[in-house]
Amino acid sequence: MAAAAEFIKGNEPYAAQFGDKKSLVISPRKCVAIVTCMDGRLDPAAHLGLKEGDAAVIRNAGGLVSEALRSLIISQRLLGTREVAVFHHTDCGMLHFNTPQLRNIVKDAAPGDADIAARIDAIDFHEFSDVEESIKKDVEWLKEQPLIPEDIAITGWVYEVETGKVRQVV
Ligand SMILES: [Zn+2]
Structure with a gap:
């Protein structure tokens, strides 16, 4: 509970500057769903320039699309997202076991x-053993997934934990 015990204090500055964010709506403003890894070094909002309300962000170990499918269907059919951006990253834990x-x-x-x-x-x-191959494989899997509408735009990216930079792979 050591980490959880600090949440109330950690939240104070954020809540104090919350402003008018209560007016945000549930559907992502940019109509995009981002699938990425749960790795604590990744801060998708910060490294992609996103604000609250801009995007649906789905995270799991590795940023695997098969595990994200349930959430993607919800974001597309109920929340109106029309785009999926899949991010894997260098030095991912999925490369090490x-x-x-x-x-x-x-x-x-x-x-x-x-x-x-x-x-x-x-x-x-x-x-996986190669981050570029894994991102290509995941994008291919999504494109062939019958539950994802044909007109959903799908891109695949690598985030570099060494530089903070993102690059598009597919
Ligand atoms: Zn990872």
């Missing part, structure tokens, strides 16, 4: 527990 290793970590923490073993063996963590 593989599914068997992570399964073993979980199993080793619960020795002899067959239920835990079965549950973790059912999860593929979709690690």
